[in-house]
Amino acid sequence: MRVFDELDLEARPLLGAALATLALCGAVALGSRGGRWLDPALLGYLLATLFACFGVTYRYFSWIERPATRMYFRHTLRTLFSPRAIKALPRMALLTLDQIVLQRFIEKRSIKRWGAHALLAWGCLLGFAVTIPLVFGWVRFTSEGLDATRYQAWVLGFPAGSFPLDSFIAFCSFHVLDLAAVMVIAGCVLSLIRRKQDEGDSATQRFDLDLLPLVLLIAVSMTGLLLTASEKWLQGRNFATLSFLHELTVILLLLGLPFGKLFHVVQRPAQVGVTIYKAEGEREGRLPCKGCGAPFIRANQRRDLEALWAVLELDGARHSASVHHLDLCPRCKRRLVAKAQGERLHGAFDPFATVPVYAEPISDPISMKS
Amino acid sequence: MVPQDYGFFIDPQRCIGCRSCVGACAECGTHRGRSMIHLDEMDRFDSPQTVPTVCMHCEDPICAQVCPSDAIKRSEDGVVHAAQKPRCIGCQNCELSCPFGVPIVFSGLEQMLKCDLCYDRTSEGHKPMCATVCPSQALLFVRKDEVANLRHNKPLRDFLIGSVRVKTKNAIMVPDPDTPLHLDAALLIDGGL
Numbered sequence: 001m002r003v004f005d006e007l008d009l010e011a012r013p014l015l016g017a018a019l020a021t022l023a024l025c026g027a028v029a030l031g032s033r034g035g036r037w038l039d040p041a042l043l044g045y046l047l048a049t050l051f052a053c054f055g056v057t058y059r060y061f062s063w064i065e066r067p068a069t070r071m072y073f074r075h076t077l078r079t080l081f082s083p084r085a086i087k088a089l090p091r092m093a094l095l096t097l098d099q100i101v102l103q104r105f106i107e108k109r110s111i112k113r114w115g116a117h118a119l120l121a122w123g124c125l126l127g128f129a130v131t132i133p134l135v136f137g138w139v140r141f142t143s144e145g146l147d148a149t150r151y152q153a154w155v156l157g158f159p160a161g162s163f164p165l166d167s168f169i170a171f172c173s174f175h176v177l178d179l180a181a182v183m184v185i186a187g188c189v190l191s192l193i194r195r196k197q198d199e200g201d202s203a204t205q206r207f208d209l210d211l212l213p214l215v216l217l218i219a220v221s222m223t224g225l226l227l228t229a230s231e232k233w234l235q236g237r238n239f240a241t242l243s244f245l246h247e248l249t250v251i252l253l254l255l256g257l258p259f260g261k262l263f264h265v266v267q268r269p270a271q272v273g274v275t276i277y278k279a280e281g282e283r284e285g286r287l288p289c290k291g292c293g294a295p296f297i298r299a300n301q302r303r304d305l306e307a308l309w310a311v312l313e314l315d316g317a318r319h320s321a322s323v324h325h326l327d328l329c330p331r332c333k334r335r336l337v338a339k340a341q342g343e344r345l346h347g348a349f350d351p352f353a354t355v356p357v358y359a360e361p362i363s364d365p366i367s368m369k370s
Numbered sequence: 371m372v373p374q375d376y377g378f379f380i381d382p383q384r385c386i387g388c389r390s391c392v393g394a395c396a397e398c399g400t401h402r403g404r405s406m407i408h409l410d411e412m413d414r415f416d417s418p419q420t421v422p423t424v425c426m427h428c429e430d431p432i433c434a435q436v437c438p439s440d441a442i443k444r445s446e447d448g449v450v451h452a453a454q455k456p457r458c459i460g461c462q463n464c465e466l467s468c469p470f471g472v473p474i475v476f477s478g479l480e481q482m483l484k485c486d487l488c489y490d491r492t493s494e495g496h497k498p499m500c501a502t503v504c505p506s507q508a509l510l511f512v513r514k515d516e517v518a519n520l521r522h523n524k525p526l527r528d529f530l531i532g533s534v535r536v537k538t539k540n541a542i543m544v545p546d547p548d549t550p551l552h553l554d555a556a557l558l559i560d561g562g563l
Contacts (some may be wrong), residue, residue, distance in 0.1 A: 068438040068463060078401075085514060107456065199399025203490035204451060241401040264456040267439055270461040271480060274438075278461075291558040297466055305436065307464060312435050316533030319555035325531050331470030332558055334410050336472055337529075337542065338421040339557040340383035344544045345523070 013061035020057040021050055027081035032137025033157040044247050046136045055258025060266055067311045069270075071304050074272030079280075088276055095272045105271075112194050118218070120187030121265075129182035141173070176226050181221035188214045188221075213261050219249040277301075290323050290366060291332030372447040377514045378501065378540040379525055380424065385409075385540035387420035391500035391509060398499050399490035400452065406456040406474065406485045407500050411503040422508055424500060425450060425472045425485035426529075426537035433464035433473055433484075441482075449489060449541040469529065469536050469553070526551055 028046070032038045040044070054118060064073045079088050091117065098104050103121065107114035133139040133155075142148040146164045152162045163169040186300065191214055193200045223246035231241045245300025288295050305326055309315055317325040328336065387406060396405040412419040431450045434442040441457035443463060444450045452473075453464070460480030464473045473484040489497035492511075492561040498500075501511035510517070517525060525541030535550060544551060 005556075063440065064438065067430070068436045069440075072438050072461065085435070097464050097481075105460075105478065108479050108555060109481060119451075151524075178389060189537040199490045200401065202399075203493050204400065204486075221397075261456060264498055267457060268459070270439060274459050274461045291555060301466065305463065308436055308463075309467070312432075314432065314435075325469060325553075325555075325556050326466065328471075328555060328558070330465060330468065331408075331410055332555075333469065333553075334421060334423040334473035336553050336555065336558055337423070337551075338412060340551050340553050341382055341542055341544060344546070344551060 009058075010062060010065070013058045016061040017054045017058035021054040023048060024053050028136045031156050035137070036139035037142070037154065037157055039134065039137065040244075042135045044251055045131070045254075048251040049132070049135060052254040052257040055115040055255075056074065056263065056266060057257045060251070063267070067308055072270060072273055072277060075277050075304075076270075079273075079276060082300060091279075092272055094275065095275050096269075099271050099275070102271060104316060112190070116194060117185050117191035118187070119183045120191065123180045123183030123187055123221075124217070127184065130176055130180070160348075164276060181224045184217050184221045187224075188218045207291040209261050213253075213256070216249060216253045216256070220246065220253055221248055233238070237294060245309050279346055289329035289332055291336070294329060371445075372449055372489070373486060373495065374447065375513050375515070376492075376511060377517065378424070378487065378498070378522070379517050379543055380422070380509040380540060381508050381513070381521075381523070382544040384506045385422050386506045386508075387411075387418065388505060389518070390503040391422055392461045393504040394499035394537065394552075395485070398488045400486050400488070401483045403408060404476075404483060406483055408471070421458075422500070422504075423470060423472060424498075424509065424540065425487070426470050426488045426536075426542075427487065428469075429537040431538070433468050433535070436463040436467045437461075438463065447493075449487050450484075451486050452484045453487065455481060458482050468532055529553055 028038075029035060049300050063069055079085060089109060099139065103114065103117060106117050138156055140154045142152050142154065144152040144328055148168075150164050151173075153160045153173075163173075192211075195205060195210070199208075226242050230236055230242055277300070278298065281300040284299040286295035287297050287299055287302055289297075304317075306324060307325075309317065309326065319325065325333070385407065385461065389476065389511065391407050392405045392409050395407040396403055399407070406424075408421075408423040410421045410423070413423055414513065422429050427448055427450045429443060429448070434440075435480075437453065438439040438461055439453075439459050441448065441453040443454065443460075443475040458481050459473050460477060460482070462475045464482050464483075464484075465475045467560075475482045488496075488500075492498055497511045501509045504510070507520075510520070512520065514525075521541035521543055523545050524547040526544045526547040526549075527538045529543045530550040530552045542551065546552075
């Protein structure tokens with residue numbers, strides 16, 4: 001246990017991550033027929049994927065243990081395991097299509113951002129969809145018997161059809177990763193251009209969090225494309241070096257997956273649960289502000305936020321037994337600050353008793369620099 | 371990095387409601403086209419008084435504590451940034467929990483935006499847009515040692531809501547800054563609570 005203390009690891013996420021990684025090991029063992037179908041050339045990828053699984057699951061469990069996250073996570077679980085699930089599931093499917101698959105909320109933020117993100121996201125997902133079954137030994141290709149002109153596909157150790165090497169299916173199978181690489185490179189380049197042009201992003205971005213993932217994705221895709229180029233046009237020249245570089249970049253990407261920006265891929269589905277939560281709150285109705293009387297907060301969110309504030313030791317934020325700070329709408333909270341300041345200045349707020357306003361000269365009102 | 375010898379000093383009593391800050395705020399690069407400053411009428415029926423509100427940049431921001439996706443971060447210079455775009459899921463916890471009513475969640479975009487002290491400007495040594503254009507200096511961004519020469523009142527960064535203390539980076543101007551400013555809802559509600 002002292003080791004855990006020194007590493008600052010939490011017990012429950014650790015257990016969850018260990019179980020998930022063991023389950024994945026089991027699935028790999030089963031799918032690859034006890035490891036028989038594992039490709040030795042892909043073992044480095046396999047180990048990095050298992051590490052990424054452990055890291056991502058650990059961070060996920062740590063994340064859902066945060067009080068605010070737990071509030072929504074529990075609500076989503078309750079919805080899924082209740083009779084309401086039958087009603088909620090079709091809506092969840094539609095929301096998943098809209099928010100996760102088509103990512104239309106990003107389109108509303110900015111069409112440029114959406115274009116770059118769609119290329120990047122779909123390129124990555126396509127790449128992983130192809131490589132993960134190959135790395136896990138779930139899918140494999142061999143020559144069909146002694147016929148070197150045909151390829152045999154195997155899924156989970158069972159034959160799943162064969163095709164001639166010069167067919168369209170073969171072309172697609174061999175080049176689907178090239179397509180994914182081109183999509184990812186295009187998405188990354190567009191993102192980098194947008195980041196360069198956007199003053200806000202330029203000011204707030206961090207190299208390790210925002211730029212490094214893009215650089216790594218470009219490196220993975222470029223080395224992948226160079227492997228195809230080497231095989232197609234350079235008679236396999238430098239194939240081994242390129243193969244090593246590609247493996248290195250992919251492993252670095254996988255090792256960084258739990259720590260960096262790409263973790264948002266597993267966080268994003270929470271948006272579907274939140275949308276369902278908000279829709280349920282709308283049905284329950286909105287409570288009026290105790291300052292101005294205008295309805296503003298959904299009843300379910302008011303209840304849950306009060307409980308959350310108590311967990312966060314903010315329960316003392318009450319103005320009286322019946323008025324919590326959460327009972328004031330944002331506008332009344334803003335007015336309250338001015339009222340309190342007015343009272344401090346004049347004893348009670350009197351708009352006509354304000355001190356005369358003098359615009360005192362300041363050396364340079366435009367810039368601090370000069 | 372915002373220079374630490376500079377501070378934002380807010381004096382709602384000086385606001386003349388010209389809305390210059392509202393227009394200027396929308397020019398900020400981090401939320402271009404959307405104004406993040408709030409300009410509220412205090413009590414429209416009785417008074418012409420208006421109240422400008424920018425983020426107070428709390429030391430331990432409640433908006434960040436209640437964020438389920440851990441999207442709200444405070445940088446080393448004390449600036450609390452708008453929710454990170456890849457993480458924000460638009461739940462509105464921050465909007466409803468902020469003690470000063472600052473964040474705005476844009477539904478559809480599933481994105482919270484808020485005043486981030488014009489980080490693209492202040493991190494490069496310029497003033498925030500609102501403070502640059504405010505004619506009555508209700509929004510004042512100057513060196514901390516300069517403010518004593520400009521105002522009779524003094525900066526206060528300590529607020530009390532019930533028994534909860536909220537300490538902030540930005541200051542509000544009061545005569546006696548040693549006592550926290552008590553945000554008591556009885557001030558808003560006719561006839562008290």
